Amino acid sequence: MSANGGADANVGADAEAGAGAGADGDLYGLLKAFEGRAAVVAGVGKDPVNEPMIRHWCEAMGDGAAAYSGPGAIAPPTMLQAWTMGGLSGHTDHTGRSAAYDELLALLDGSGYTSVVATDCEQEYVRDLRPGDRITFDAVIESVSERKTTKLGTGYFVTTRMDVRAEGEPAGTHRFRILKYAPAAGKREARGRDGRGERPRPVVNRDNAGFWDGVARHKLLIQRCEGCGTLRFPWLPGCGGCGSPEWDTVEAAGAGTVFSYVVMHHPPFPAFDPPYAVGLIELAEGVRMVSNVVGVPYDKVRIGMPVRLGFLRVDGELELPVFRPVASGGGGGDG
Numbered sequence: 001m002s003a004n005g006g007a008d009a010n011v012g013a014d015a016e017a018g019a020g021a022g023a024d025g026d027l028y029g030l031l032k033a034f035e036g037r038a039a040v041v042a043g044v045g046k047d048p049v050n051e052p053m054i055r056h057w058c059e060a061m062g063d064g065a066a067a068y069s070g071p072g073a074i075a076p077p078t079m080l081q082a083w084t085m086g087g088l089s090g091h092t093d094h095t096g097r098s099a100a101y102d103e104l105l106a107l108l109d110g111s112g113y114t115s116v117v118a119t120d121c122e123q124e125y126v127r128d129l130r131p132g133d134r135i136t137f138d139a140v141i142e143s144v145s146e147r148k149t150t151k152l153g154t155g156y157f158v159t160t161r162m163d164v165r166a167e168g169e170p171a172g173t174h175r176f177r178i179l180k181y182a183p184a185a186g187k188r189e190a191r192g193r194d195g196r197g198e199r200p201r202p203v204v205n206r207d208n209a210g211f212w213d214g215v216a217r218h219k220l221l222i223q224r225c226e227g228c229g230t231l232r233f234p235w236l237p238g239c240g241g242c243g244s245p246e247w248d249t250v251e252a253a254g255a256g257t258v259f260s261y262v263v264m265h266h267p268p269f270p271a272f273d274p275p276y277a278v279g280l281i282e283l284a285e286g287v288r289m290v291s292n293v294v295g296v297p298y299d300k301v302r303i304g305m306p307v308r309l310g311f312l313r314v315d316g317e318l319e320l321p322v323f324r325p326v327a328s329g330g331g332g333g334d335g
Contacts (some may be wrong), residue, residue, distance in 0.1 A: 037100040047136030075129040083135040133166040155181025220252040233287035254309035256285040295324035
C-alpha cells in the first residue's frame with residue numbers, strides 16, 4: 001500500500017536538467033558525496049502510537065472512518081511520519097541524529113541556494129500501526145539531483161528516505177523531497193499592484209487544476225467520490241474512504257462558519273500586512289478549507305462566526321477564494 005503526497009510536486013514539472021560546469025559542477029560532486037549518508041540512526045519516536053493523537057488527526061482531517069476508533073482501532077496510514085516528529089521542542093536528546101543533513105543544507109546555503117520549498121512526499125505502508133506500538137526509525141539522504149531550473153529558481157532536489165519500524169518490525173517508508181534553490185530574479189523583485197511584494201502563487205498541478213479553473217469562474221468546487229459519494233477537500237487523486245479514483249464535483253453554496261483560526265503576526269512578508277486572520281472554514285457541505293477571513297478586524301474573528309464566500313482579486317493574474325462575515329454584508333460577491 002502506498003500514497004503520494006504530491007500537492008507541490010509540479011514545482012519542478014518544467015525543470016530542465018542542468019548539471020553545471022565549473023564551480024557548479026564541482027558543487028554537484030560535493031553534493032553527490034552525501035548520498036547514502038545517514039541523517040538519523042536508531043531514532044526513537046517521542047510517544048508510542050496513541051488514541052488521543054489518532055483522534056486529533058482524524059478530527060483535523062475530517063476522517064471519520066470506523067477503522068480509526070473503538071476496539072481494535074488502527075492509526076490512519078498517512079500518520080506514518082507523525083510518530084517520528086519531534087514537535088515544537090524537537091528531539092531534545094538528539095537521539096540518533098547525525099550531522100550529515102545539516103552539513104548538506106549548509107553547503108547549499110553557502111553556495112547561494114538559500115531558499116527551500118517542500119515539493120512532495122511518498123509513503124509505503126507495510127504494517128498497521130496500533131495504539132501502544134513503539135516507533136523507531138532510520139533516515140538516509142537517498143539522492144541529490146543535478147541542478148534544475150524551475151519556475152521558482154535554480155537549485156537541487158534533495159530526497160531523504162525514512163524507514164519506520166513498530167515494535168522492531170518494518171512498518172513503512174517515508175520519502176520526503178525538498179528543493180533548495182536560488183530564487184529567480186523576477187520572483188525576488190516582483191511587486192503587487194499596491195507596491196508590496198507579490199502574493200505567493202498557489203501550486204497548480206494535475207490533481208488540483210480543476211479547483212483553480214472553478215475559482216477563475218467564481219465557483220468553489222468540491223470533489224465528490226463516484227464510488228461512495230464522499231465529499232473531499234482539498235482535492236486529491238483518490239478517495240480516502242473507498243479508494244476509488246473516480247470523481248466528479250459539486251459547487252459549494254458558499255455558506256460556512258469559522259471552525260478555527262489563527263492570527264498571523266510573524267514572520268513578516270512583503271505581500272502581507274500583519275496582523276491578519278487565517279481561518280479554517282467549515283462549509284455547509286461538511287468539508288473544511290483554509291482561507292483568509294476578510295472584511296472584519298482580525299481581533300473580531302470568532303469560532304462559530306457565520307461567513308460567506310467571496311473572491312478577492314489580488315492582482316492582474318491572481319484571484320483567491322476568501323470569506324467575509326455574514327453580518328458585514330459579505331454576500332459572496334467579488335472582494
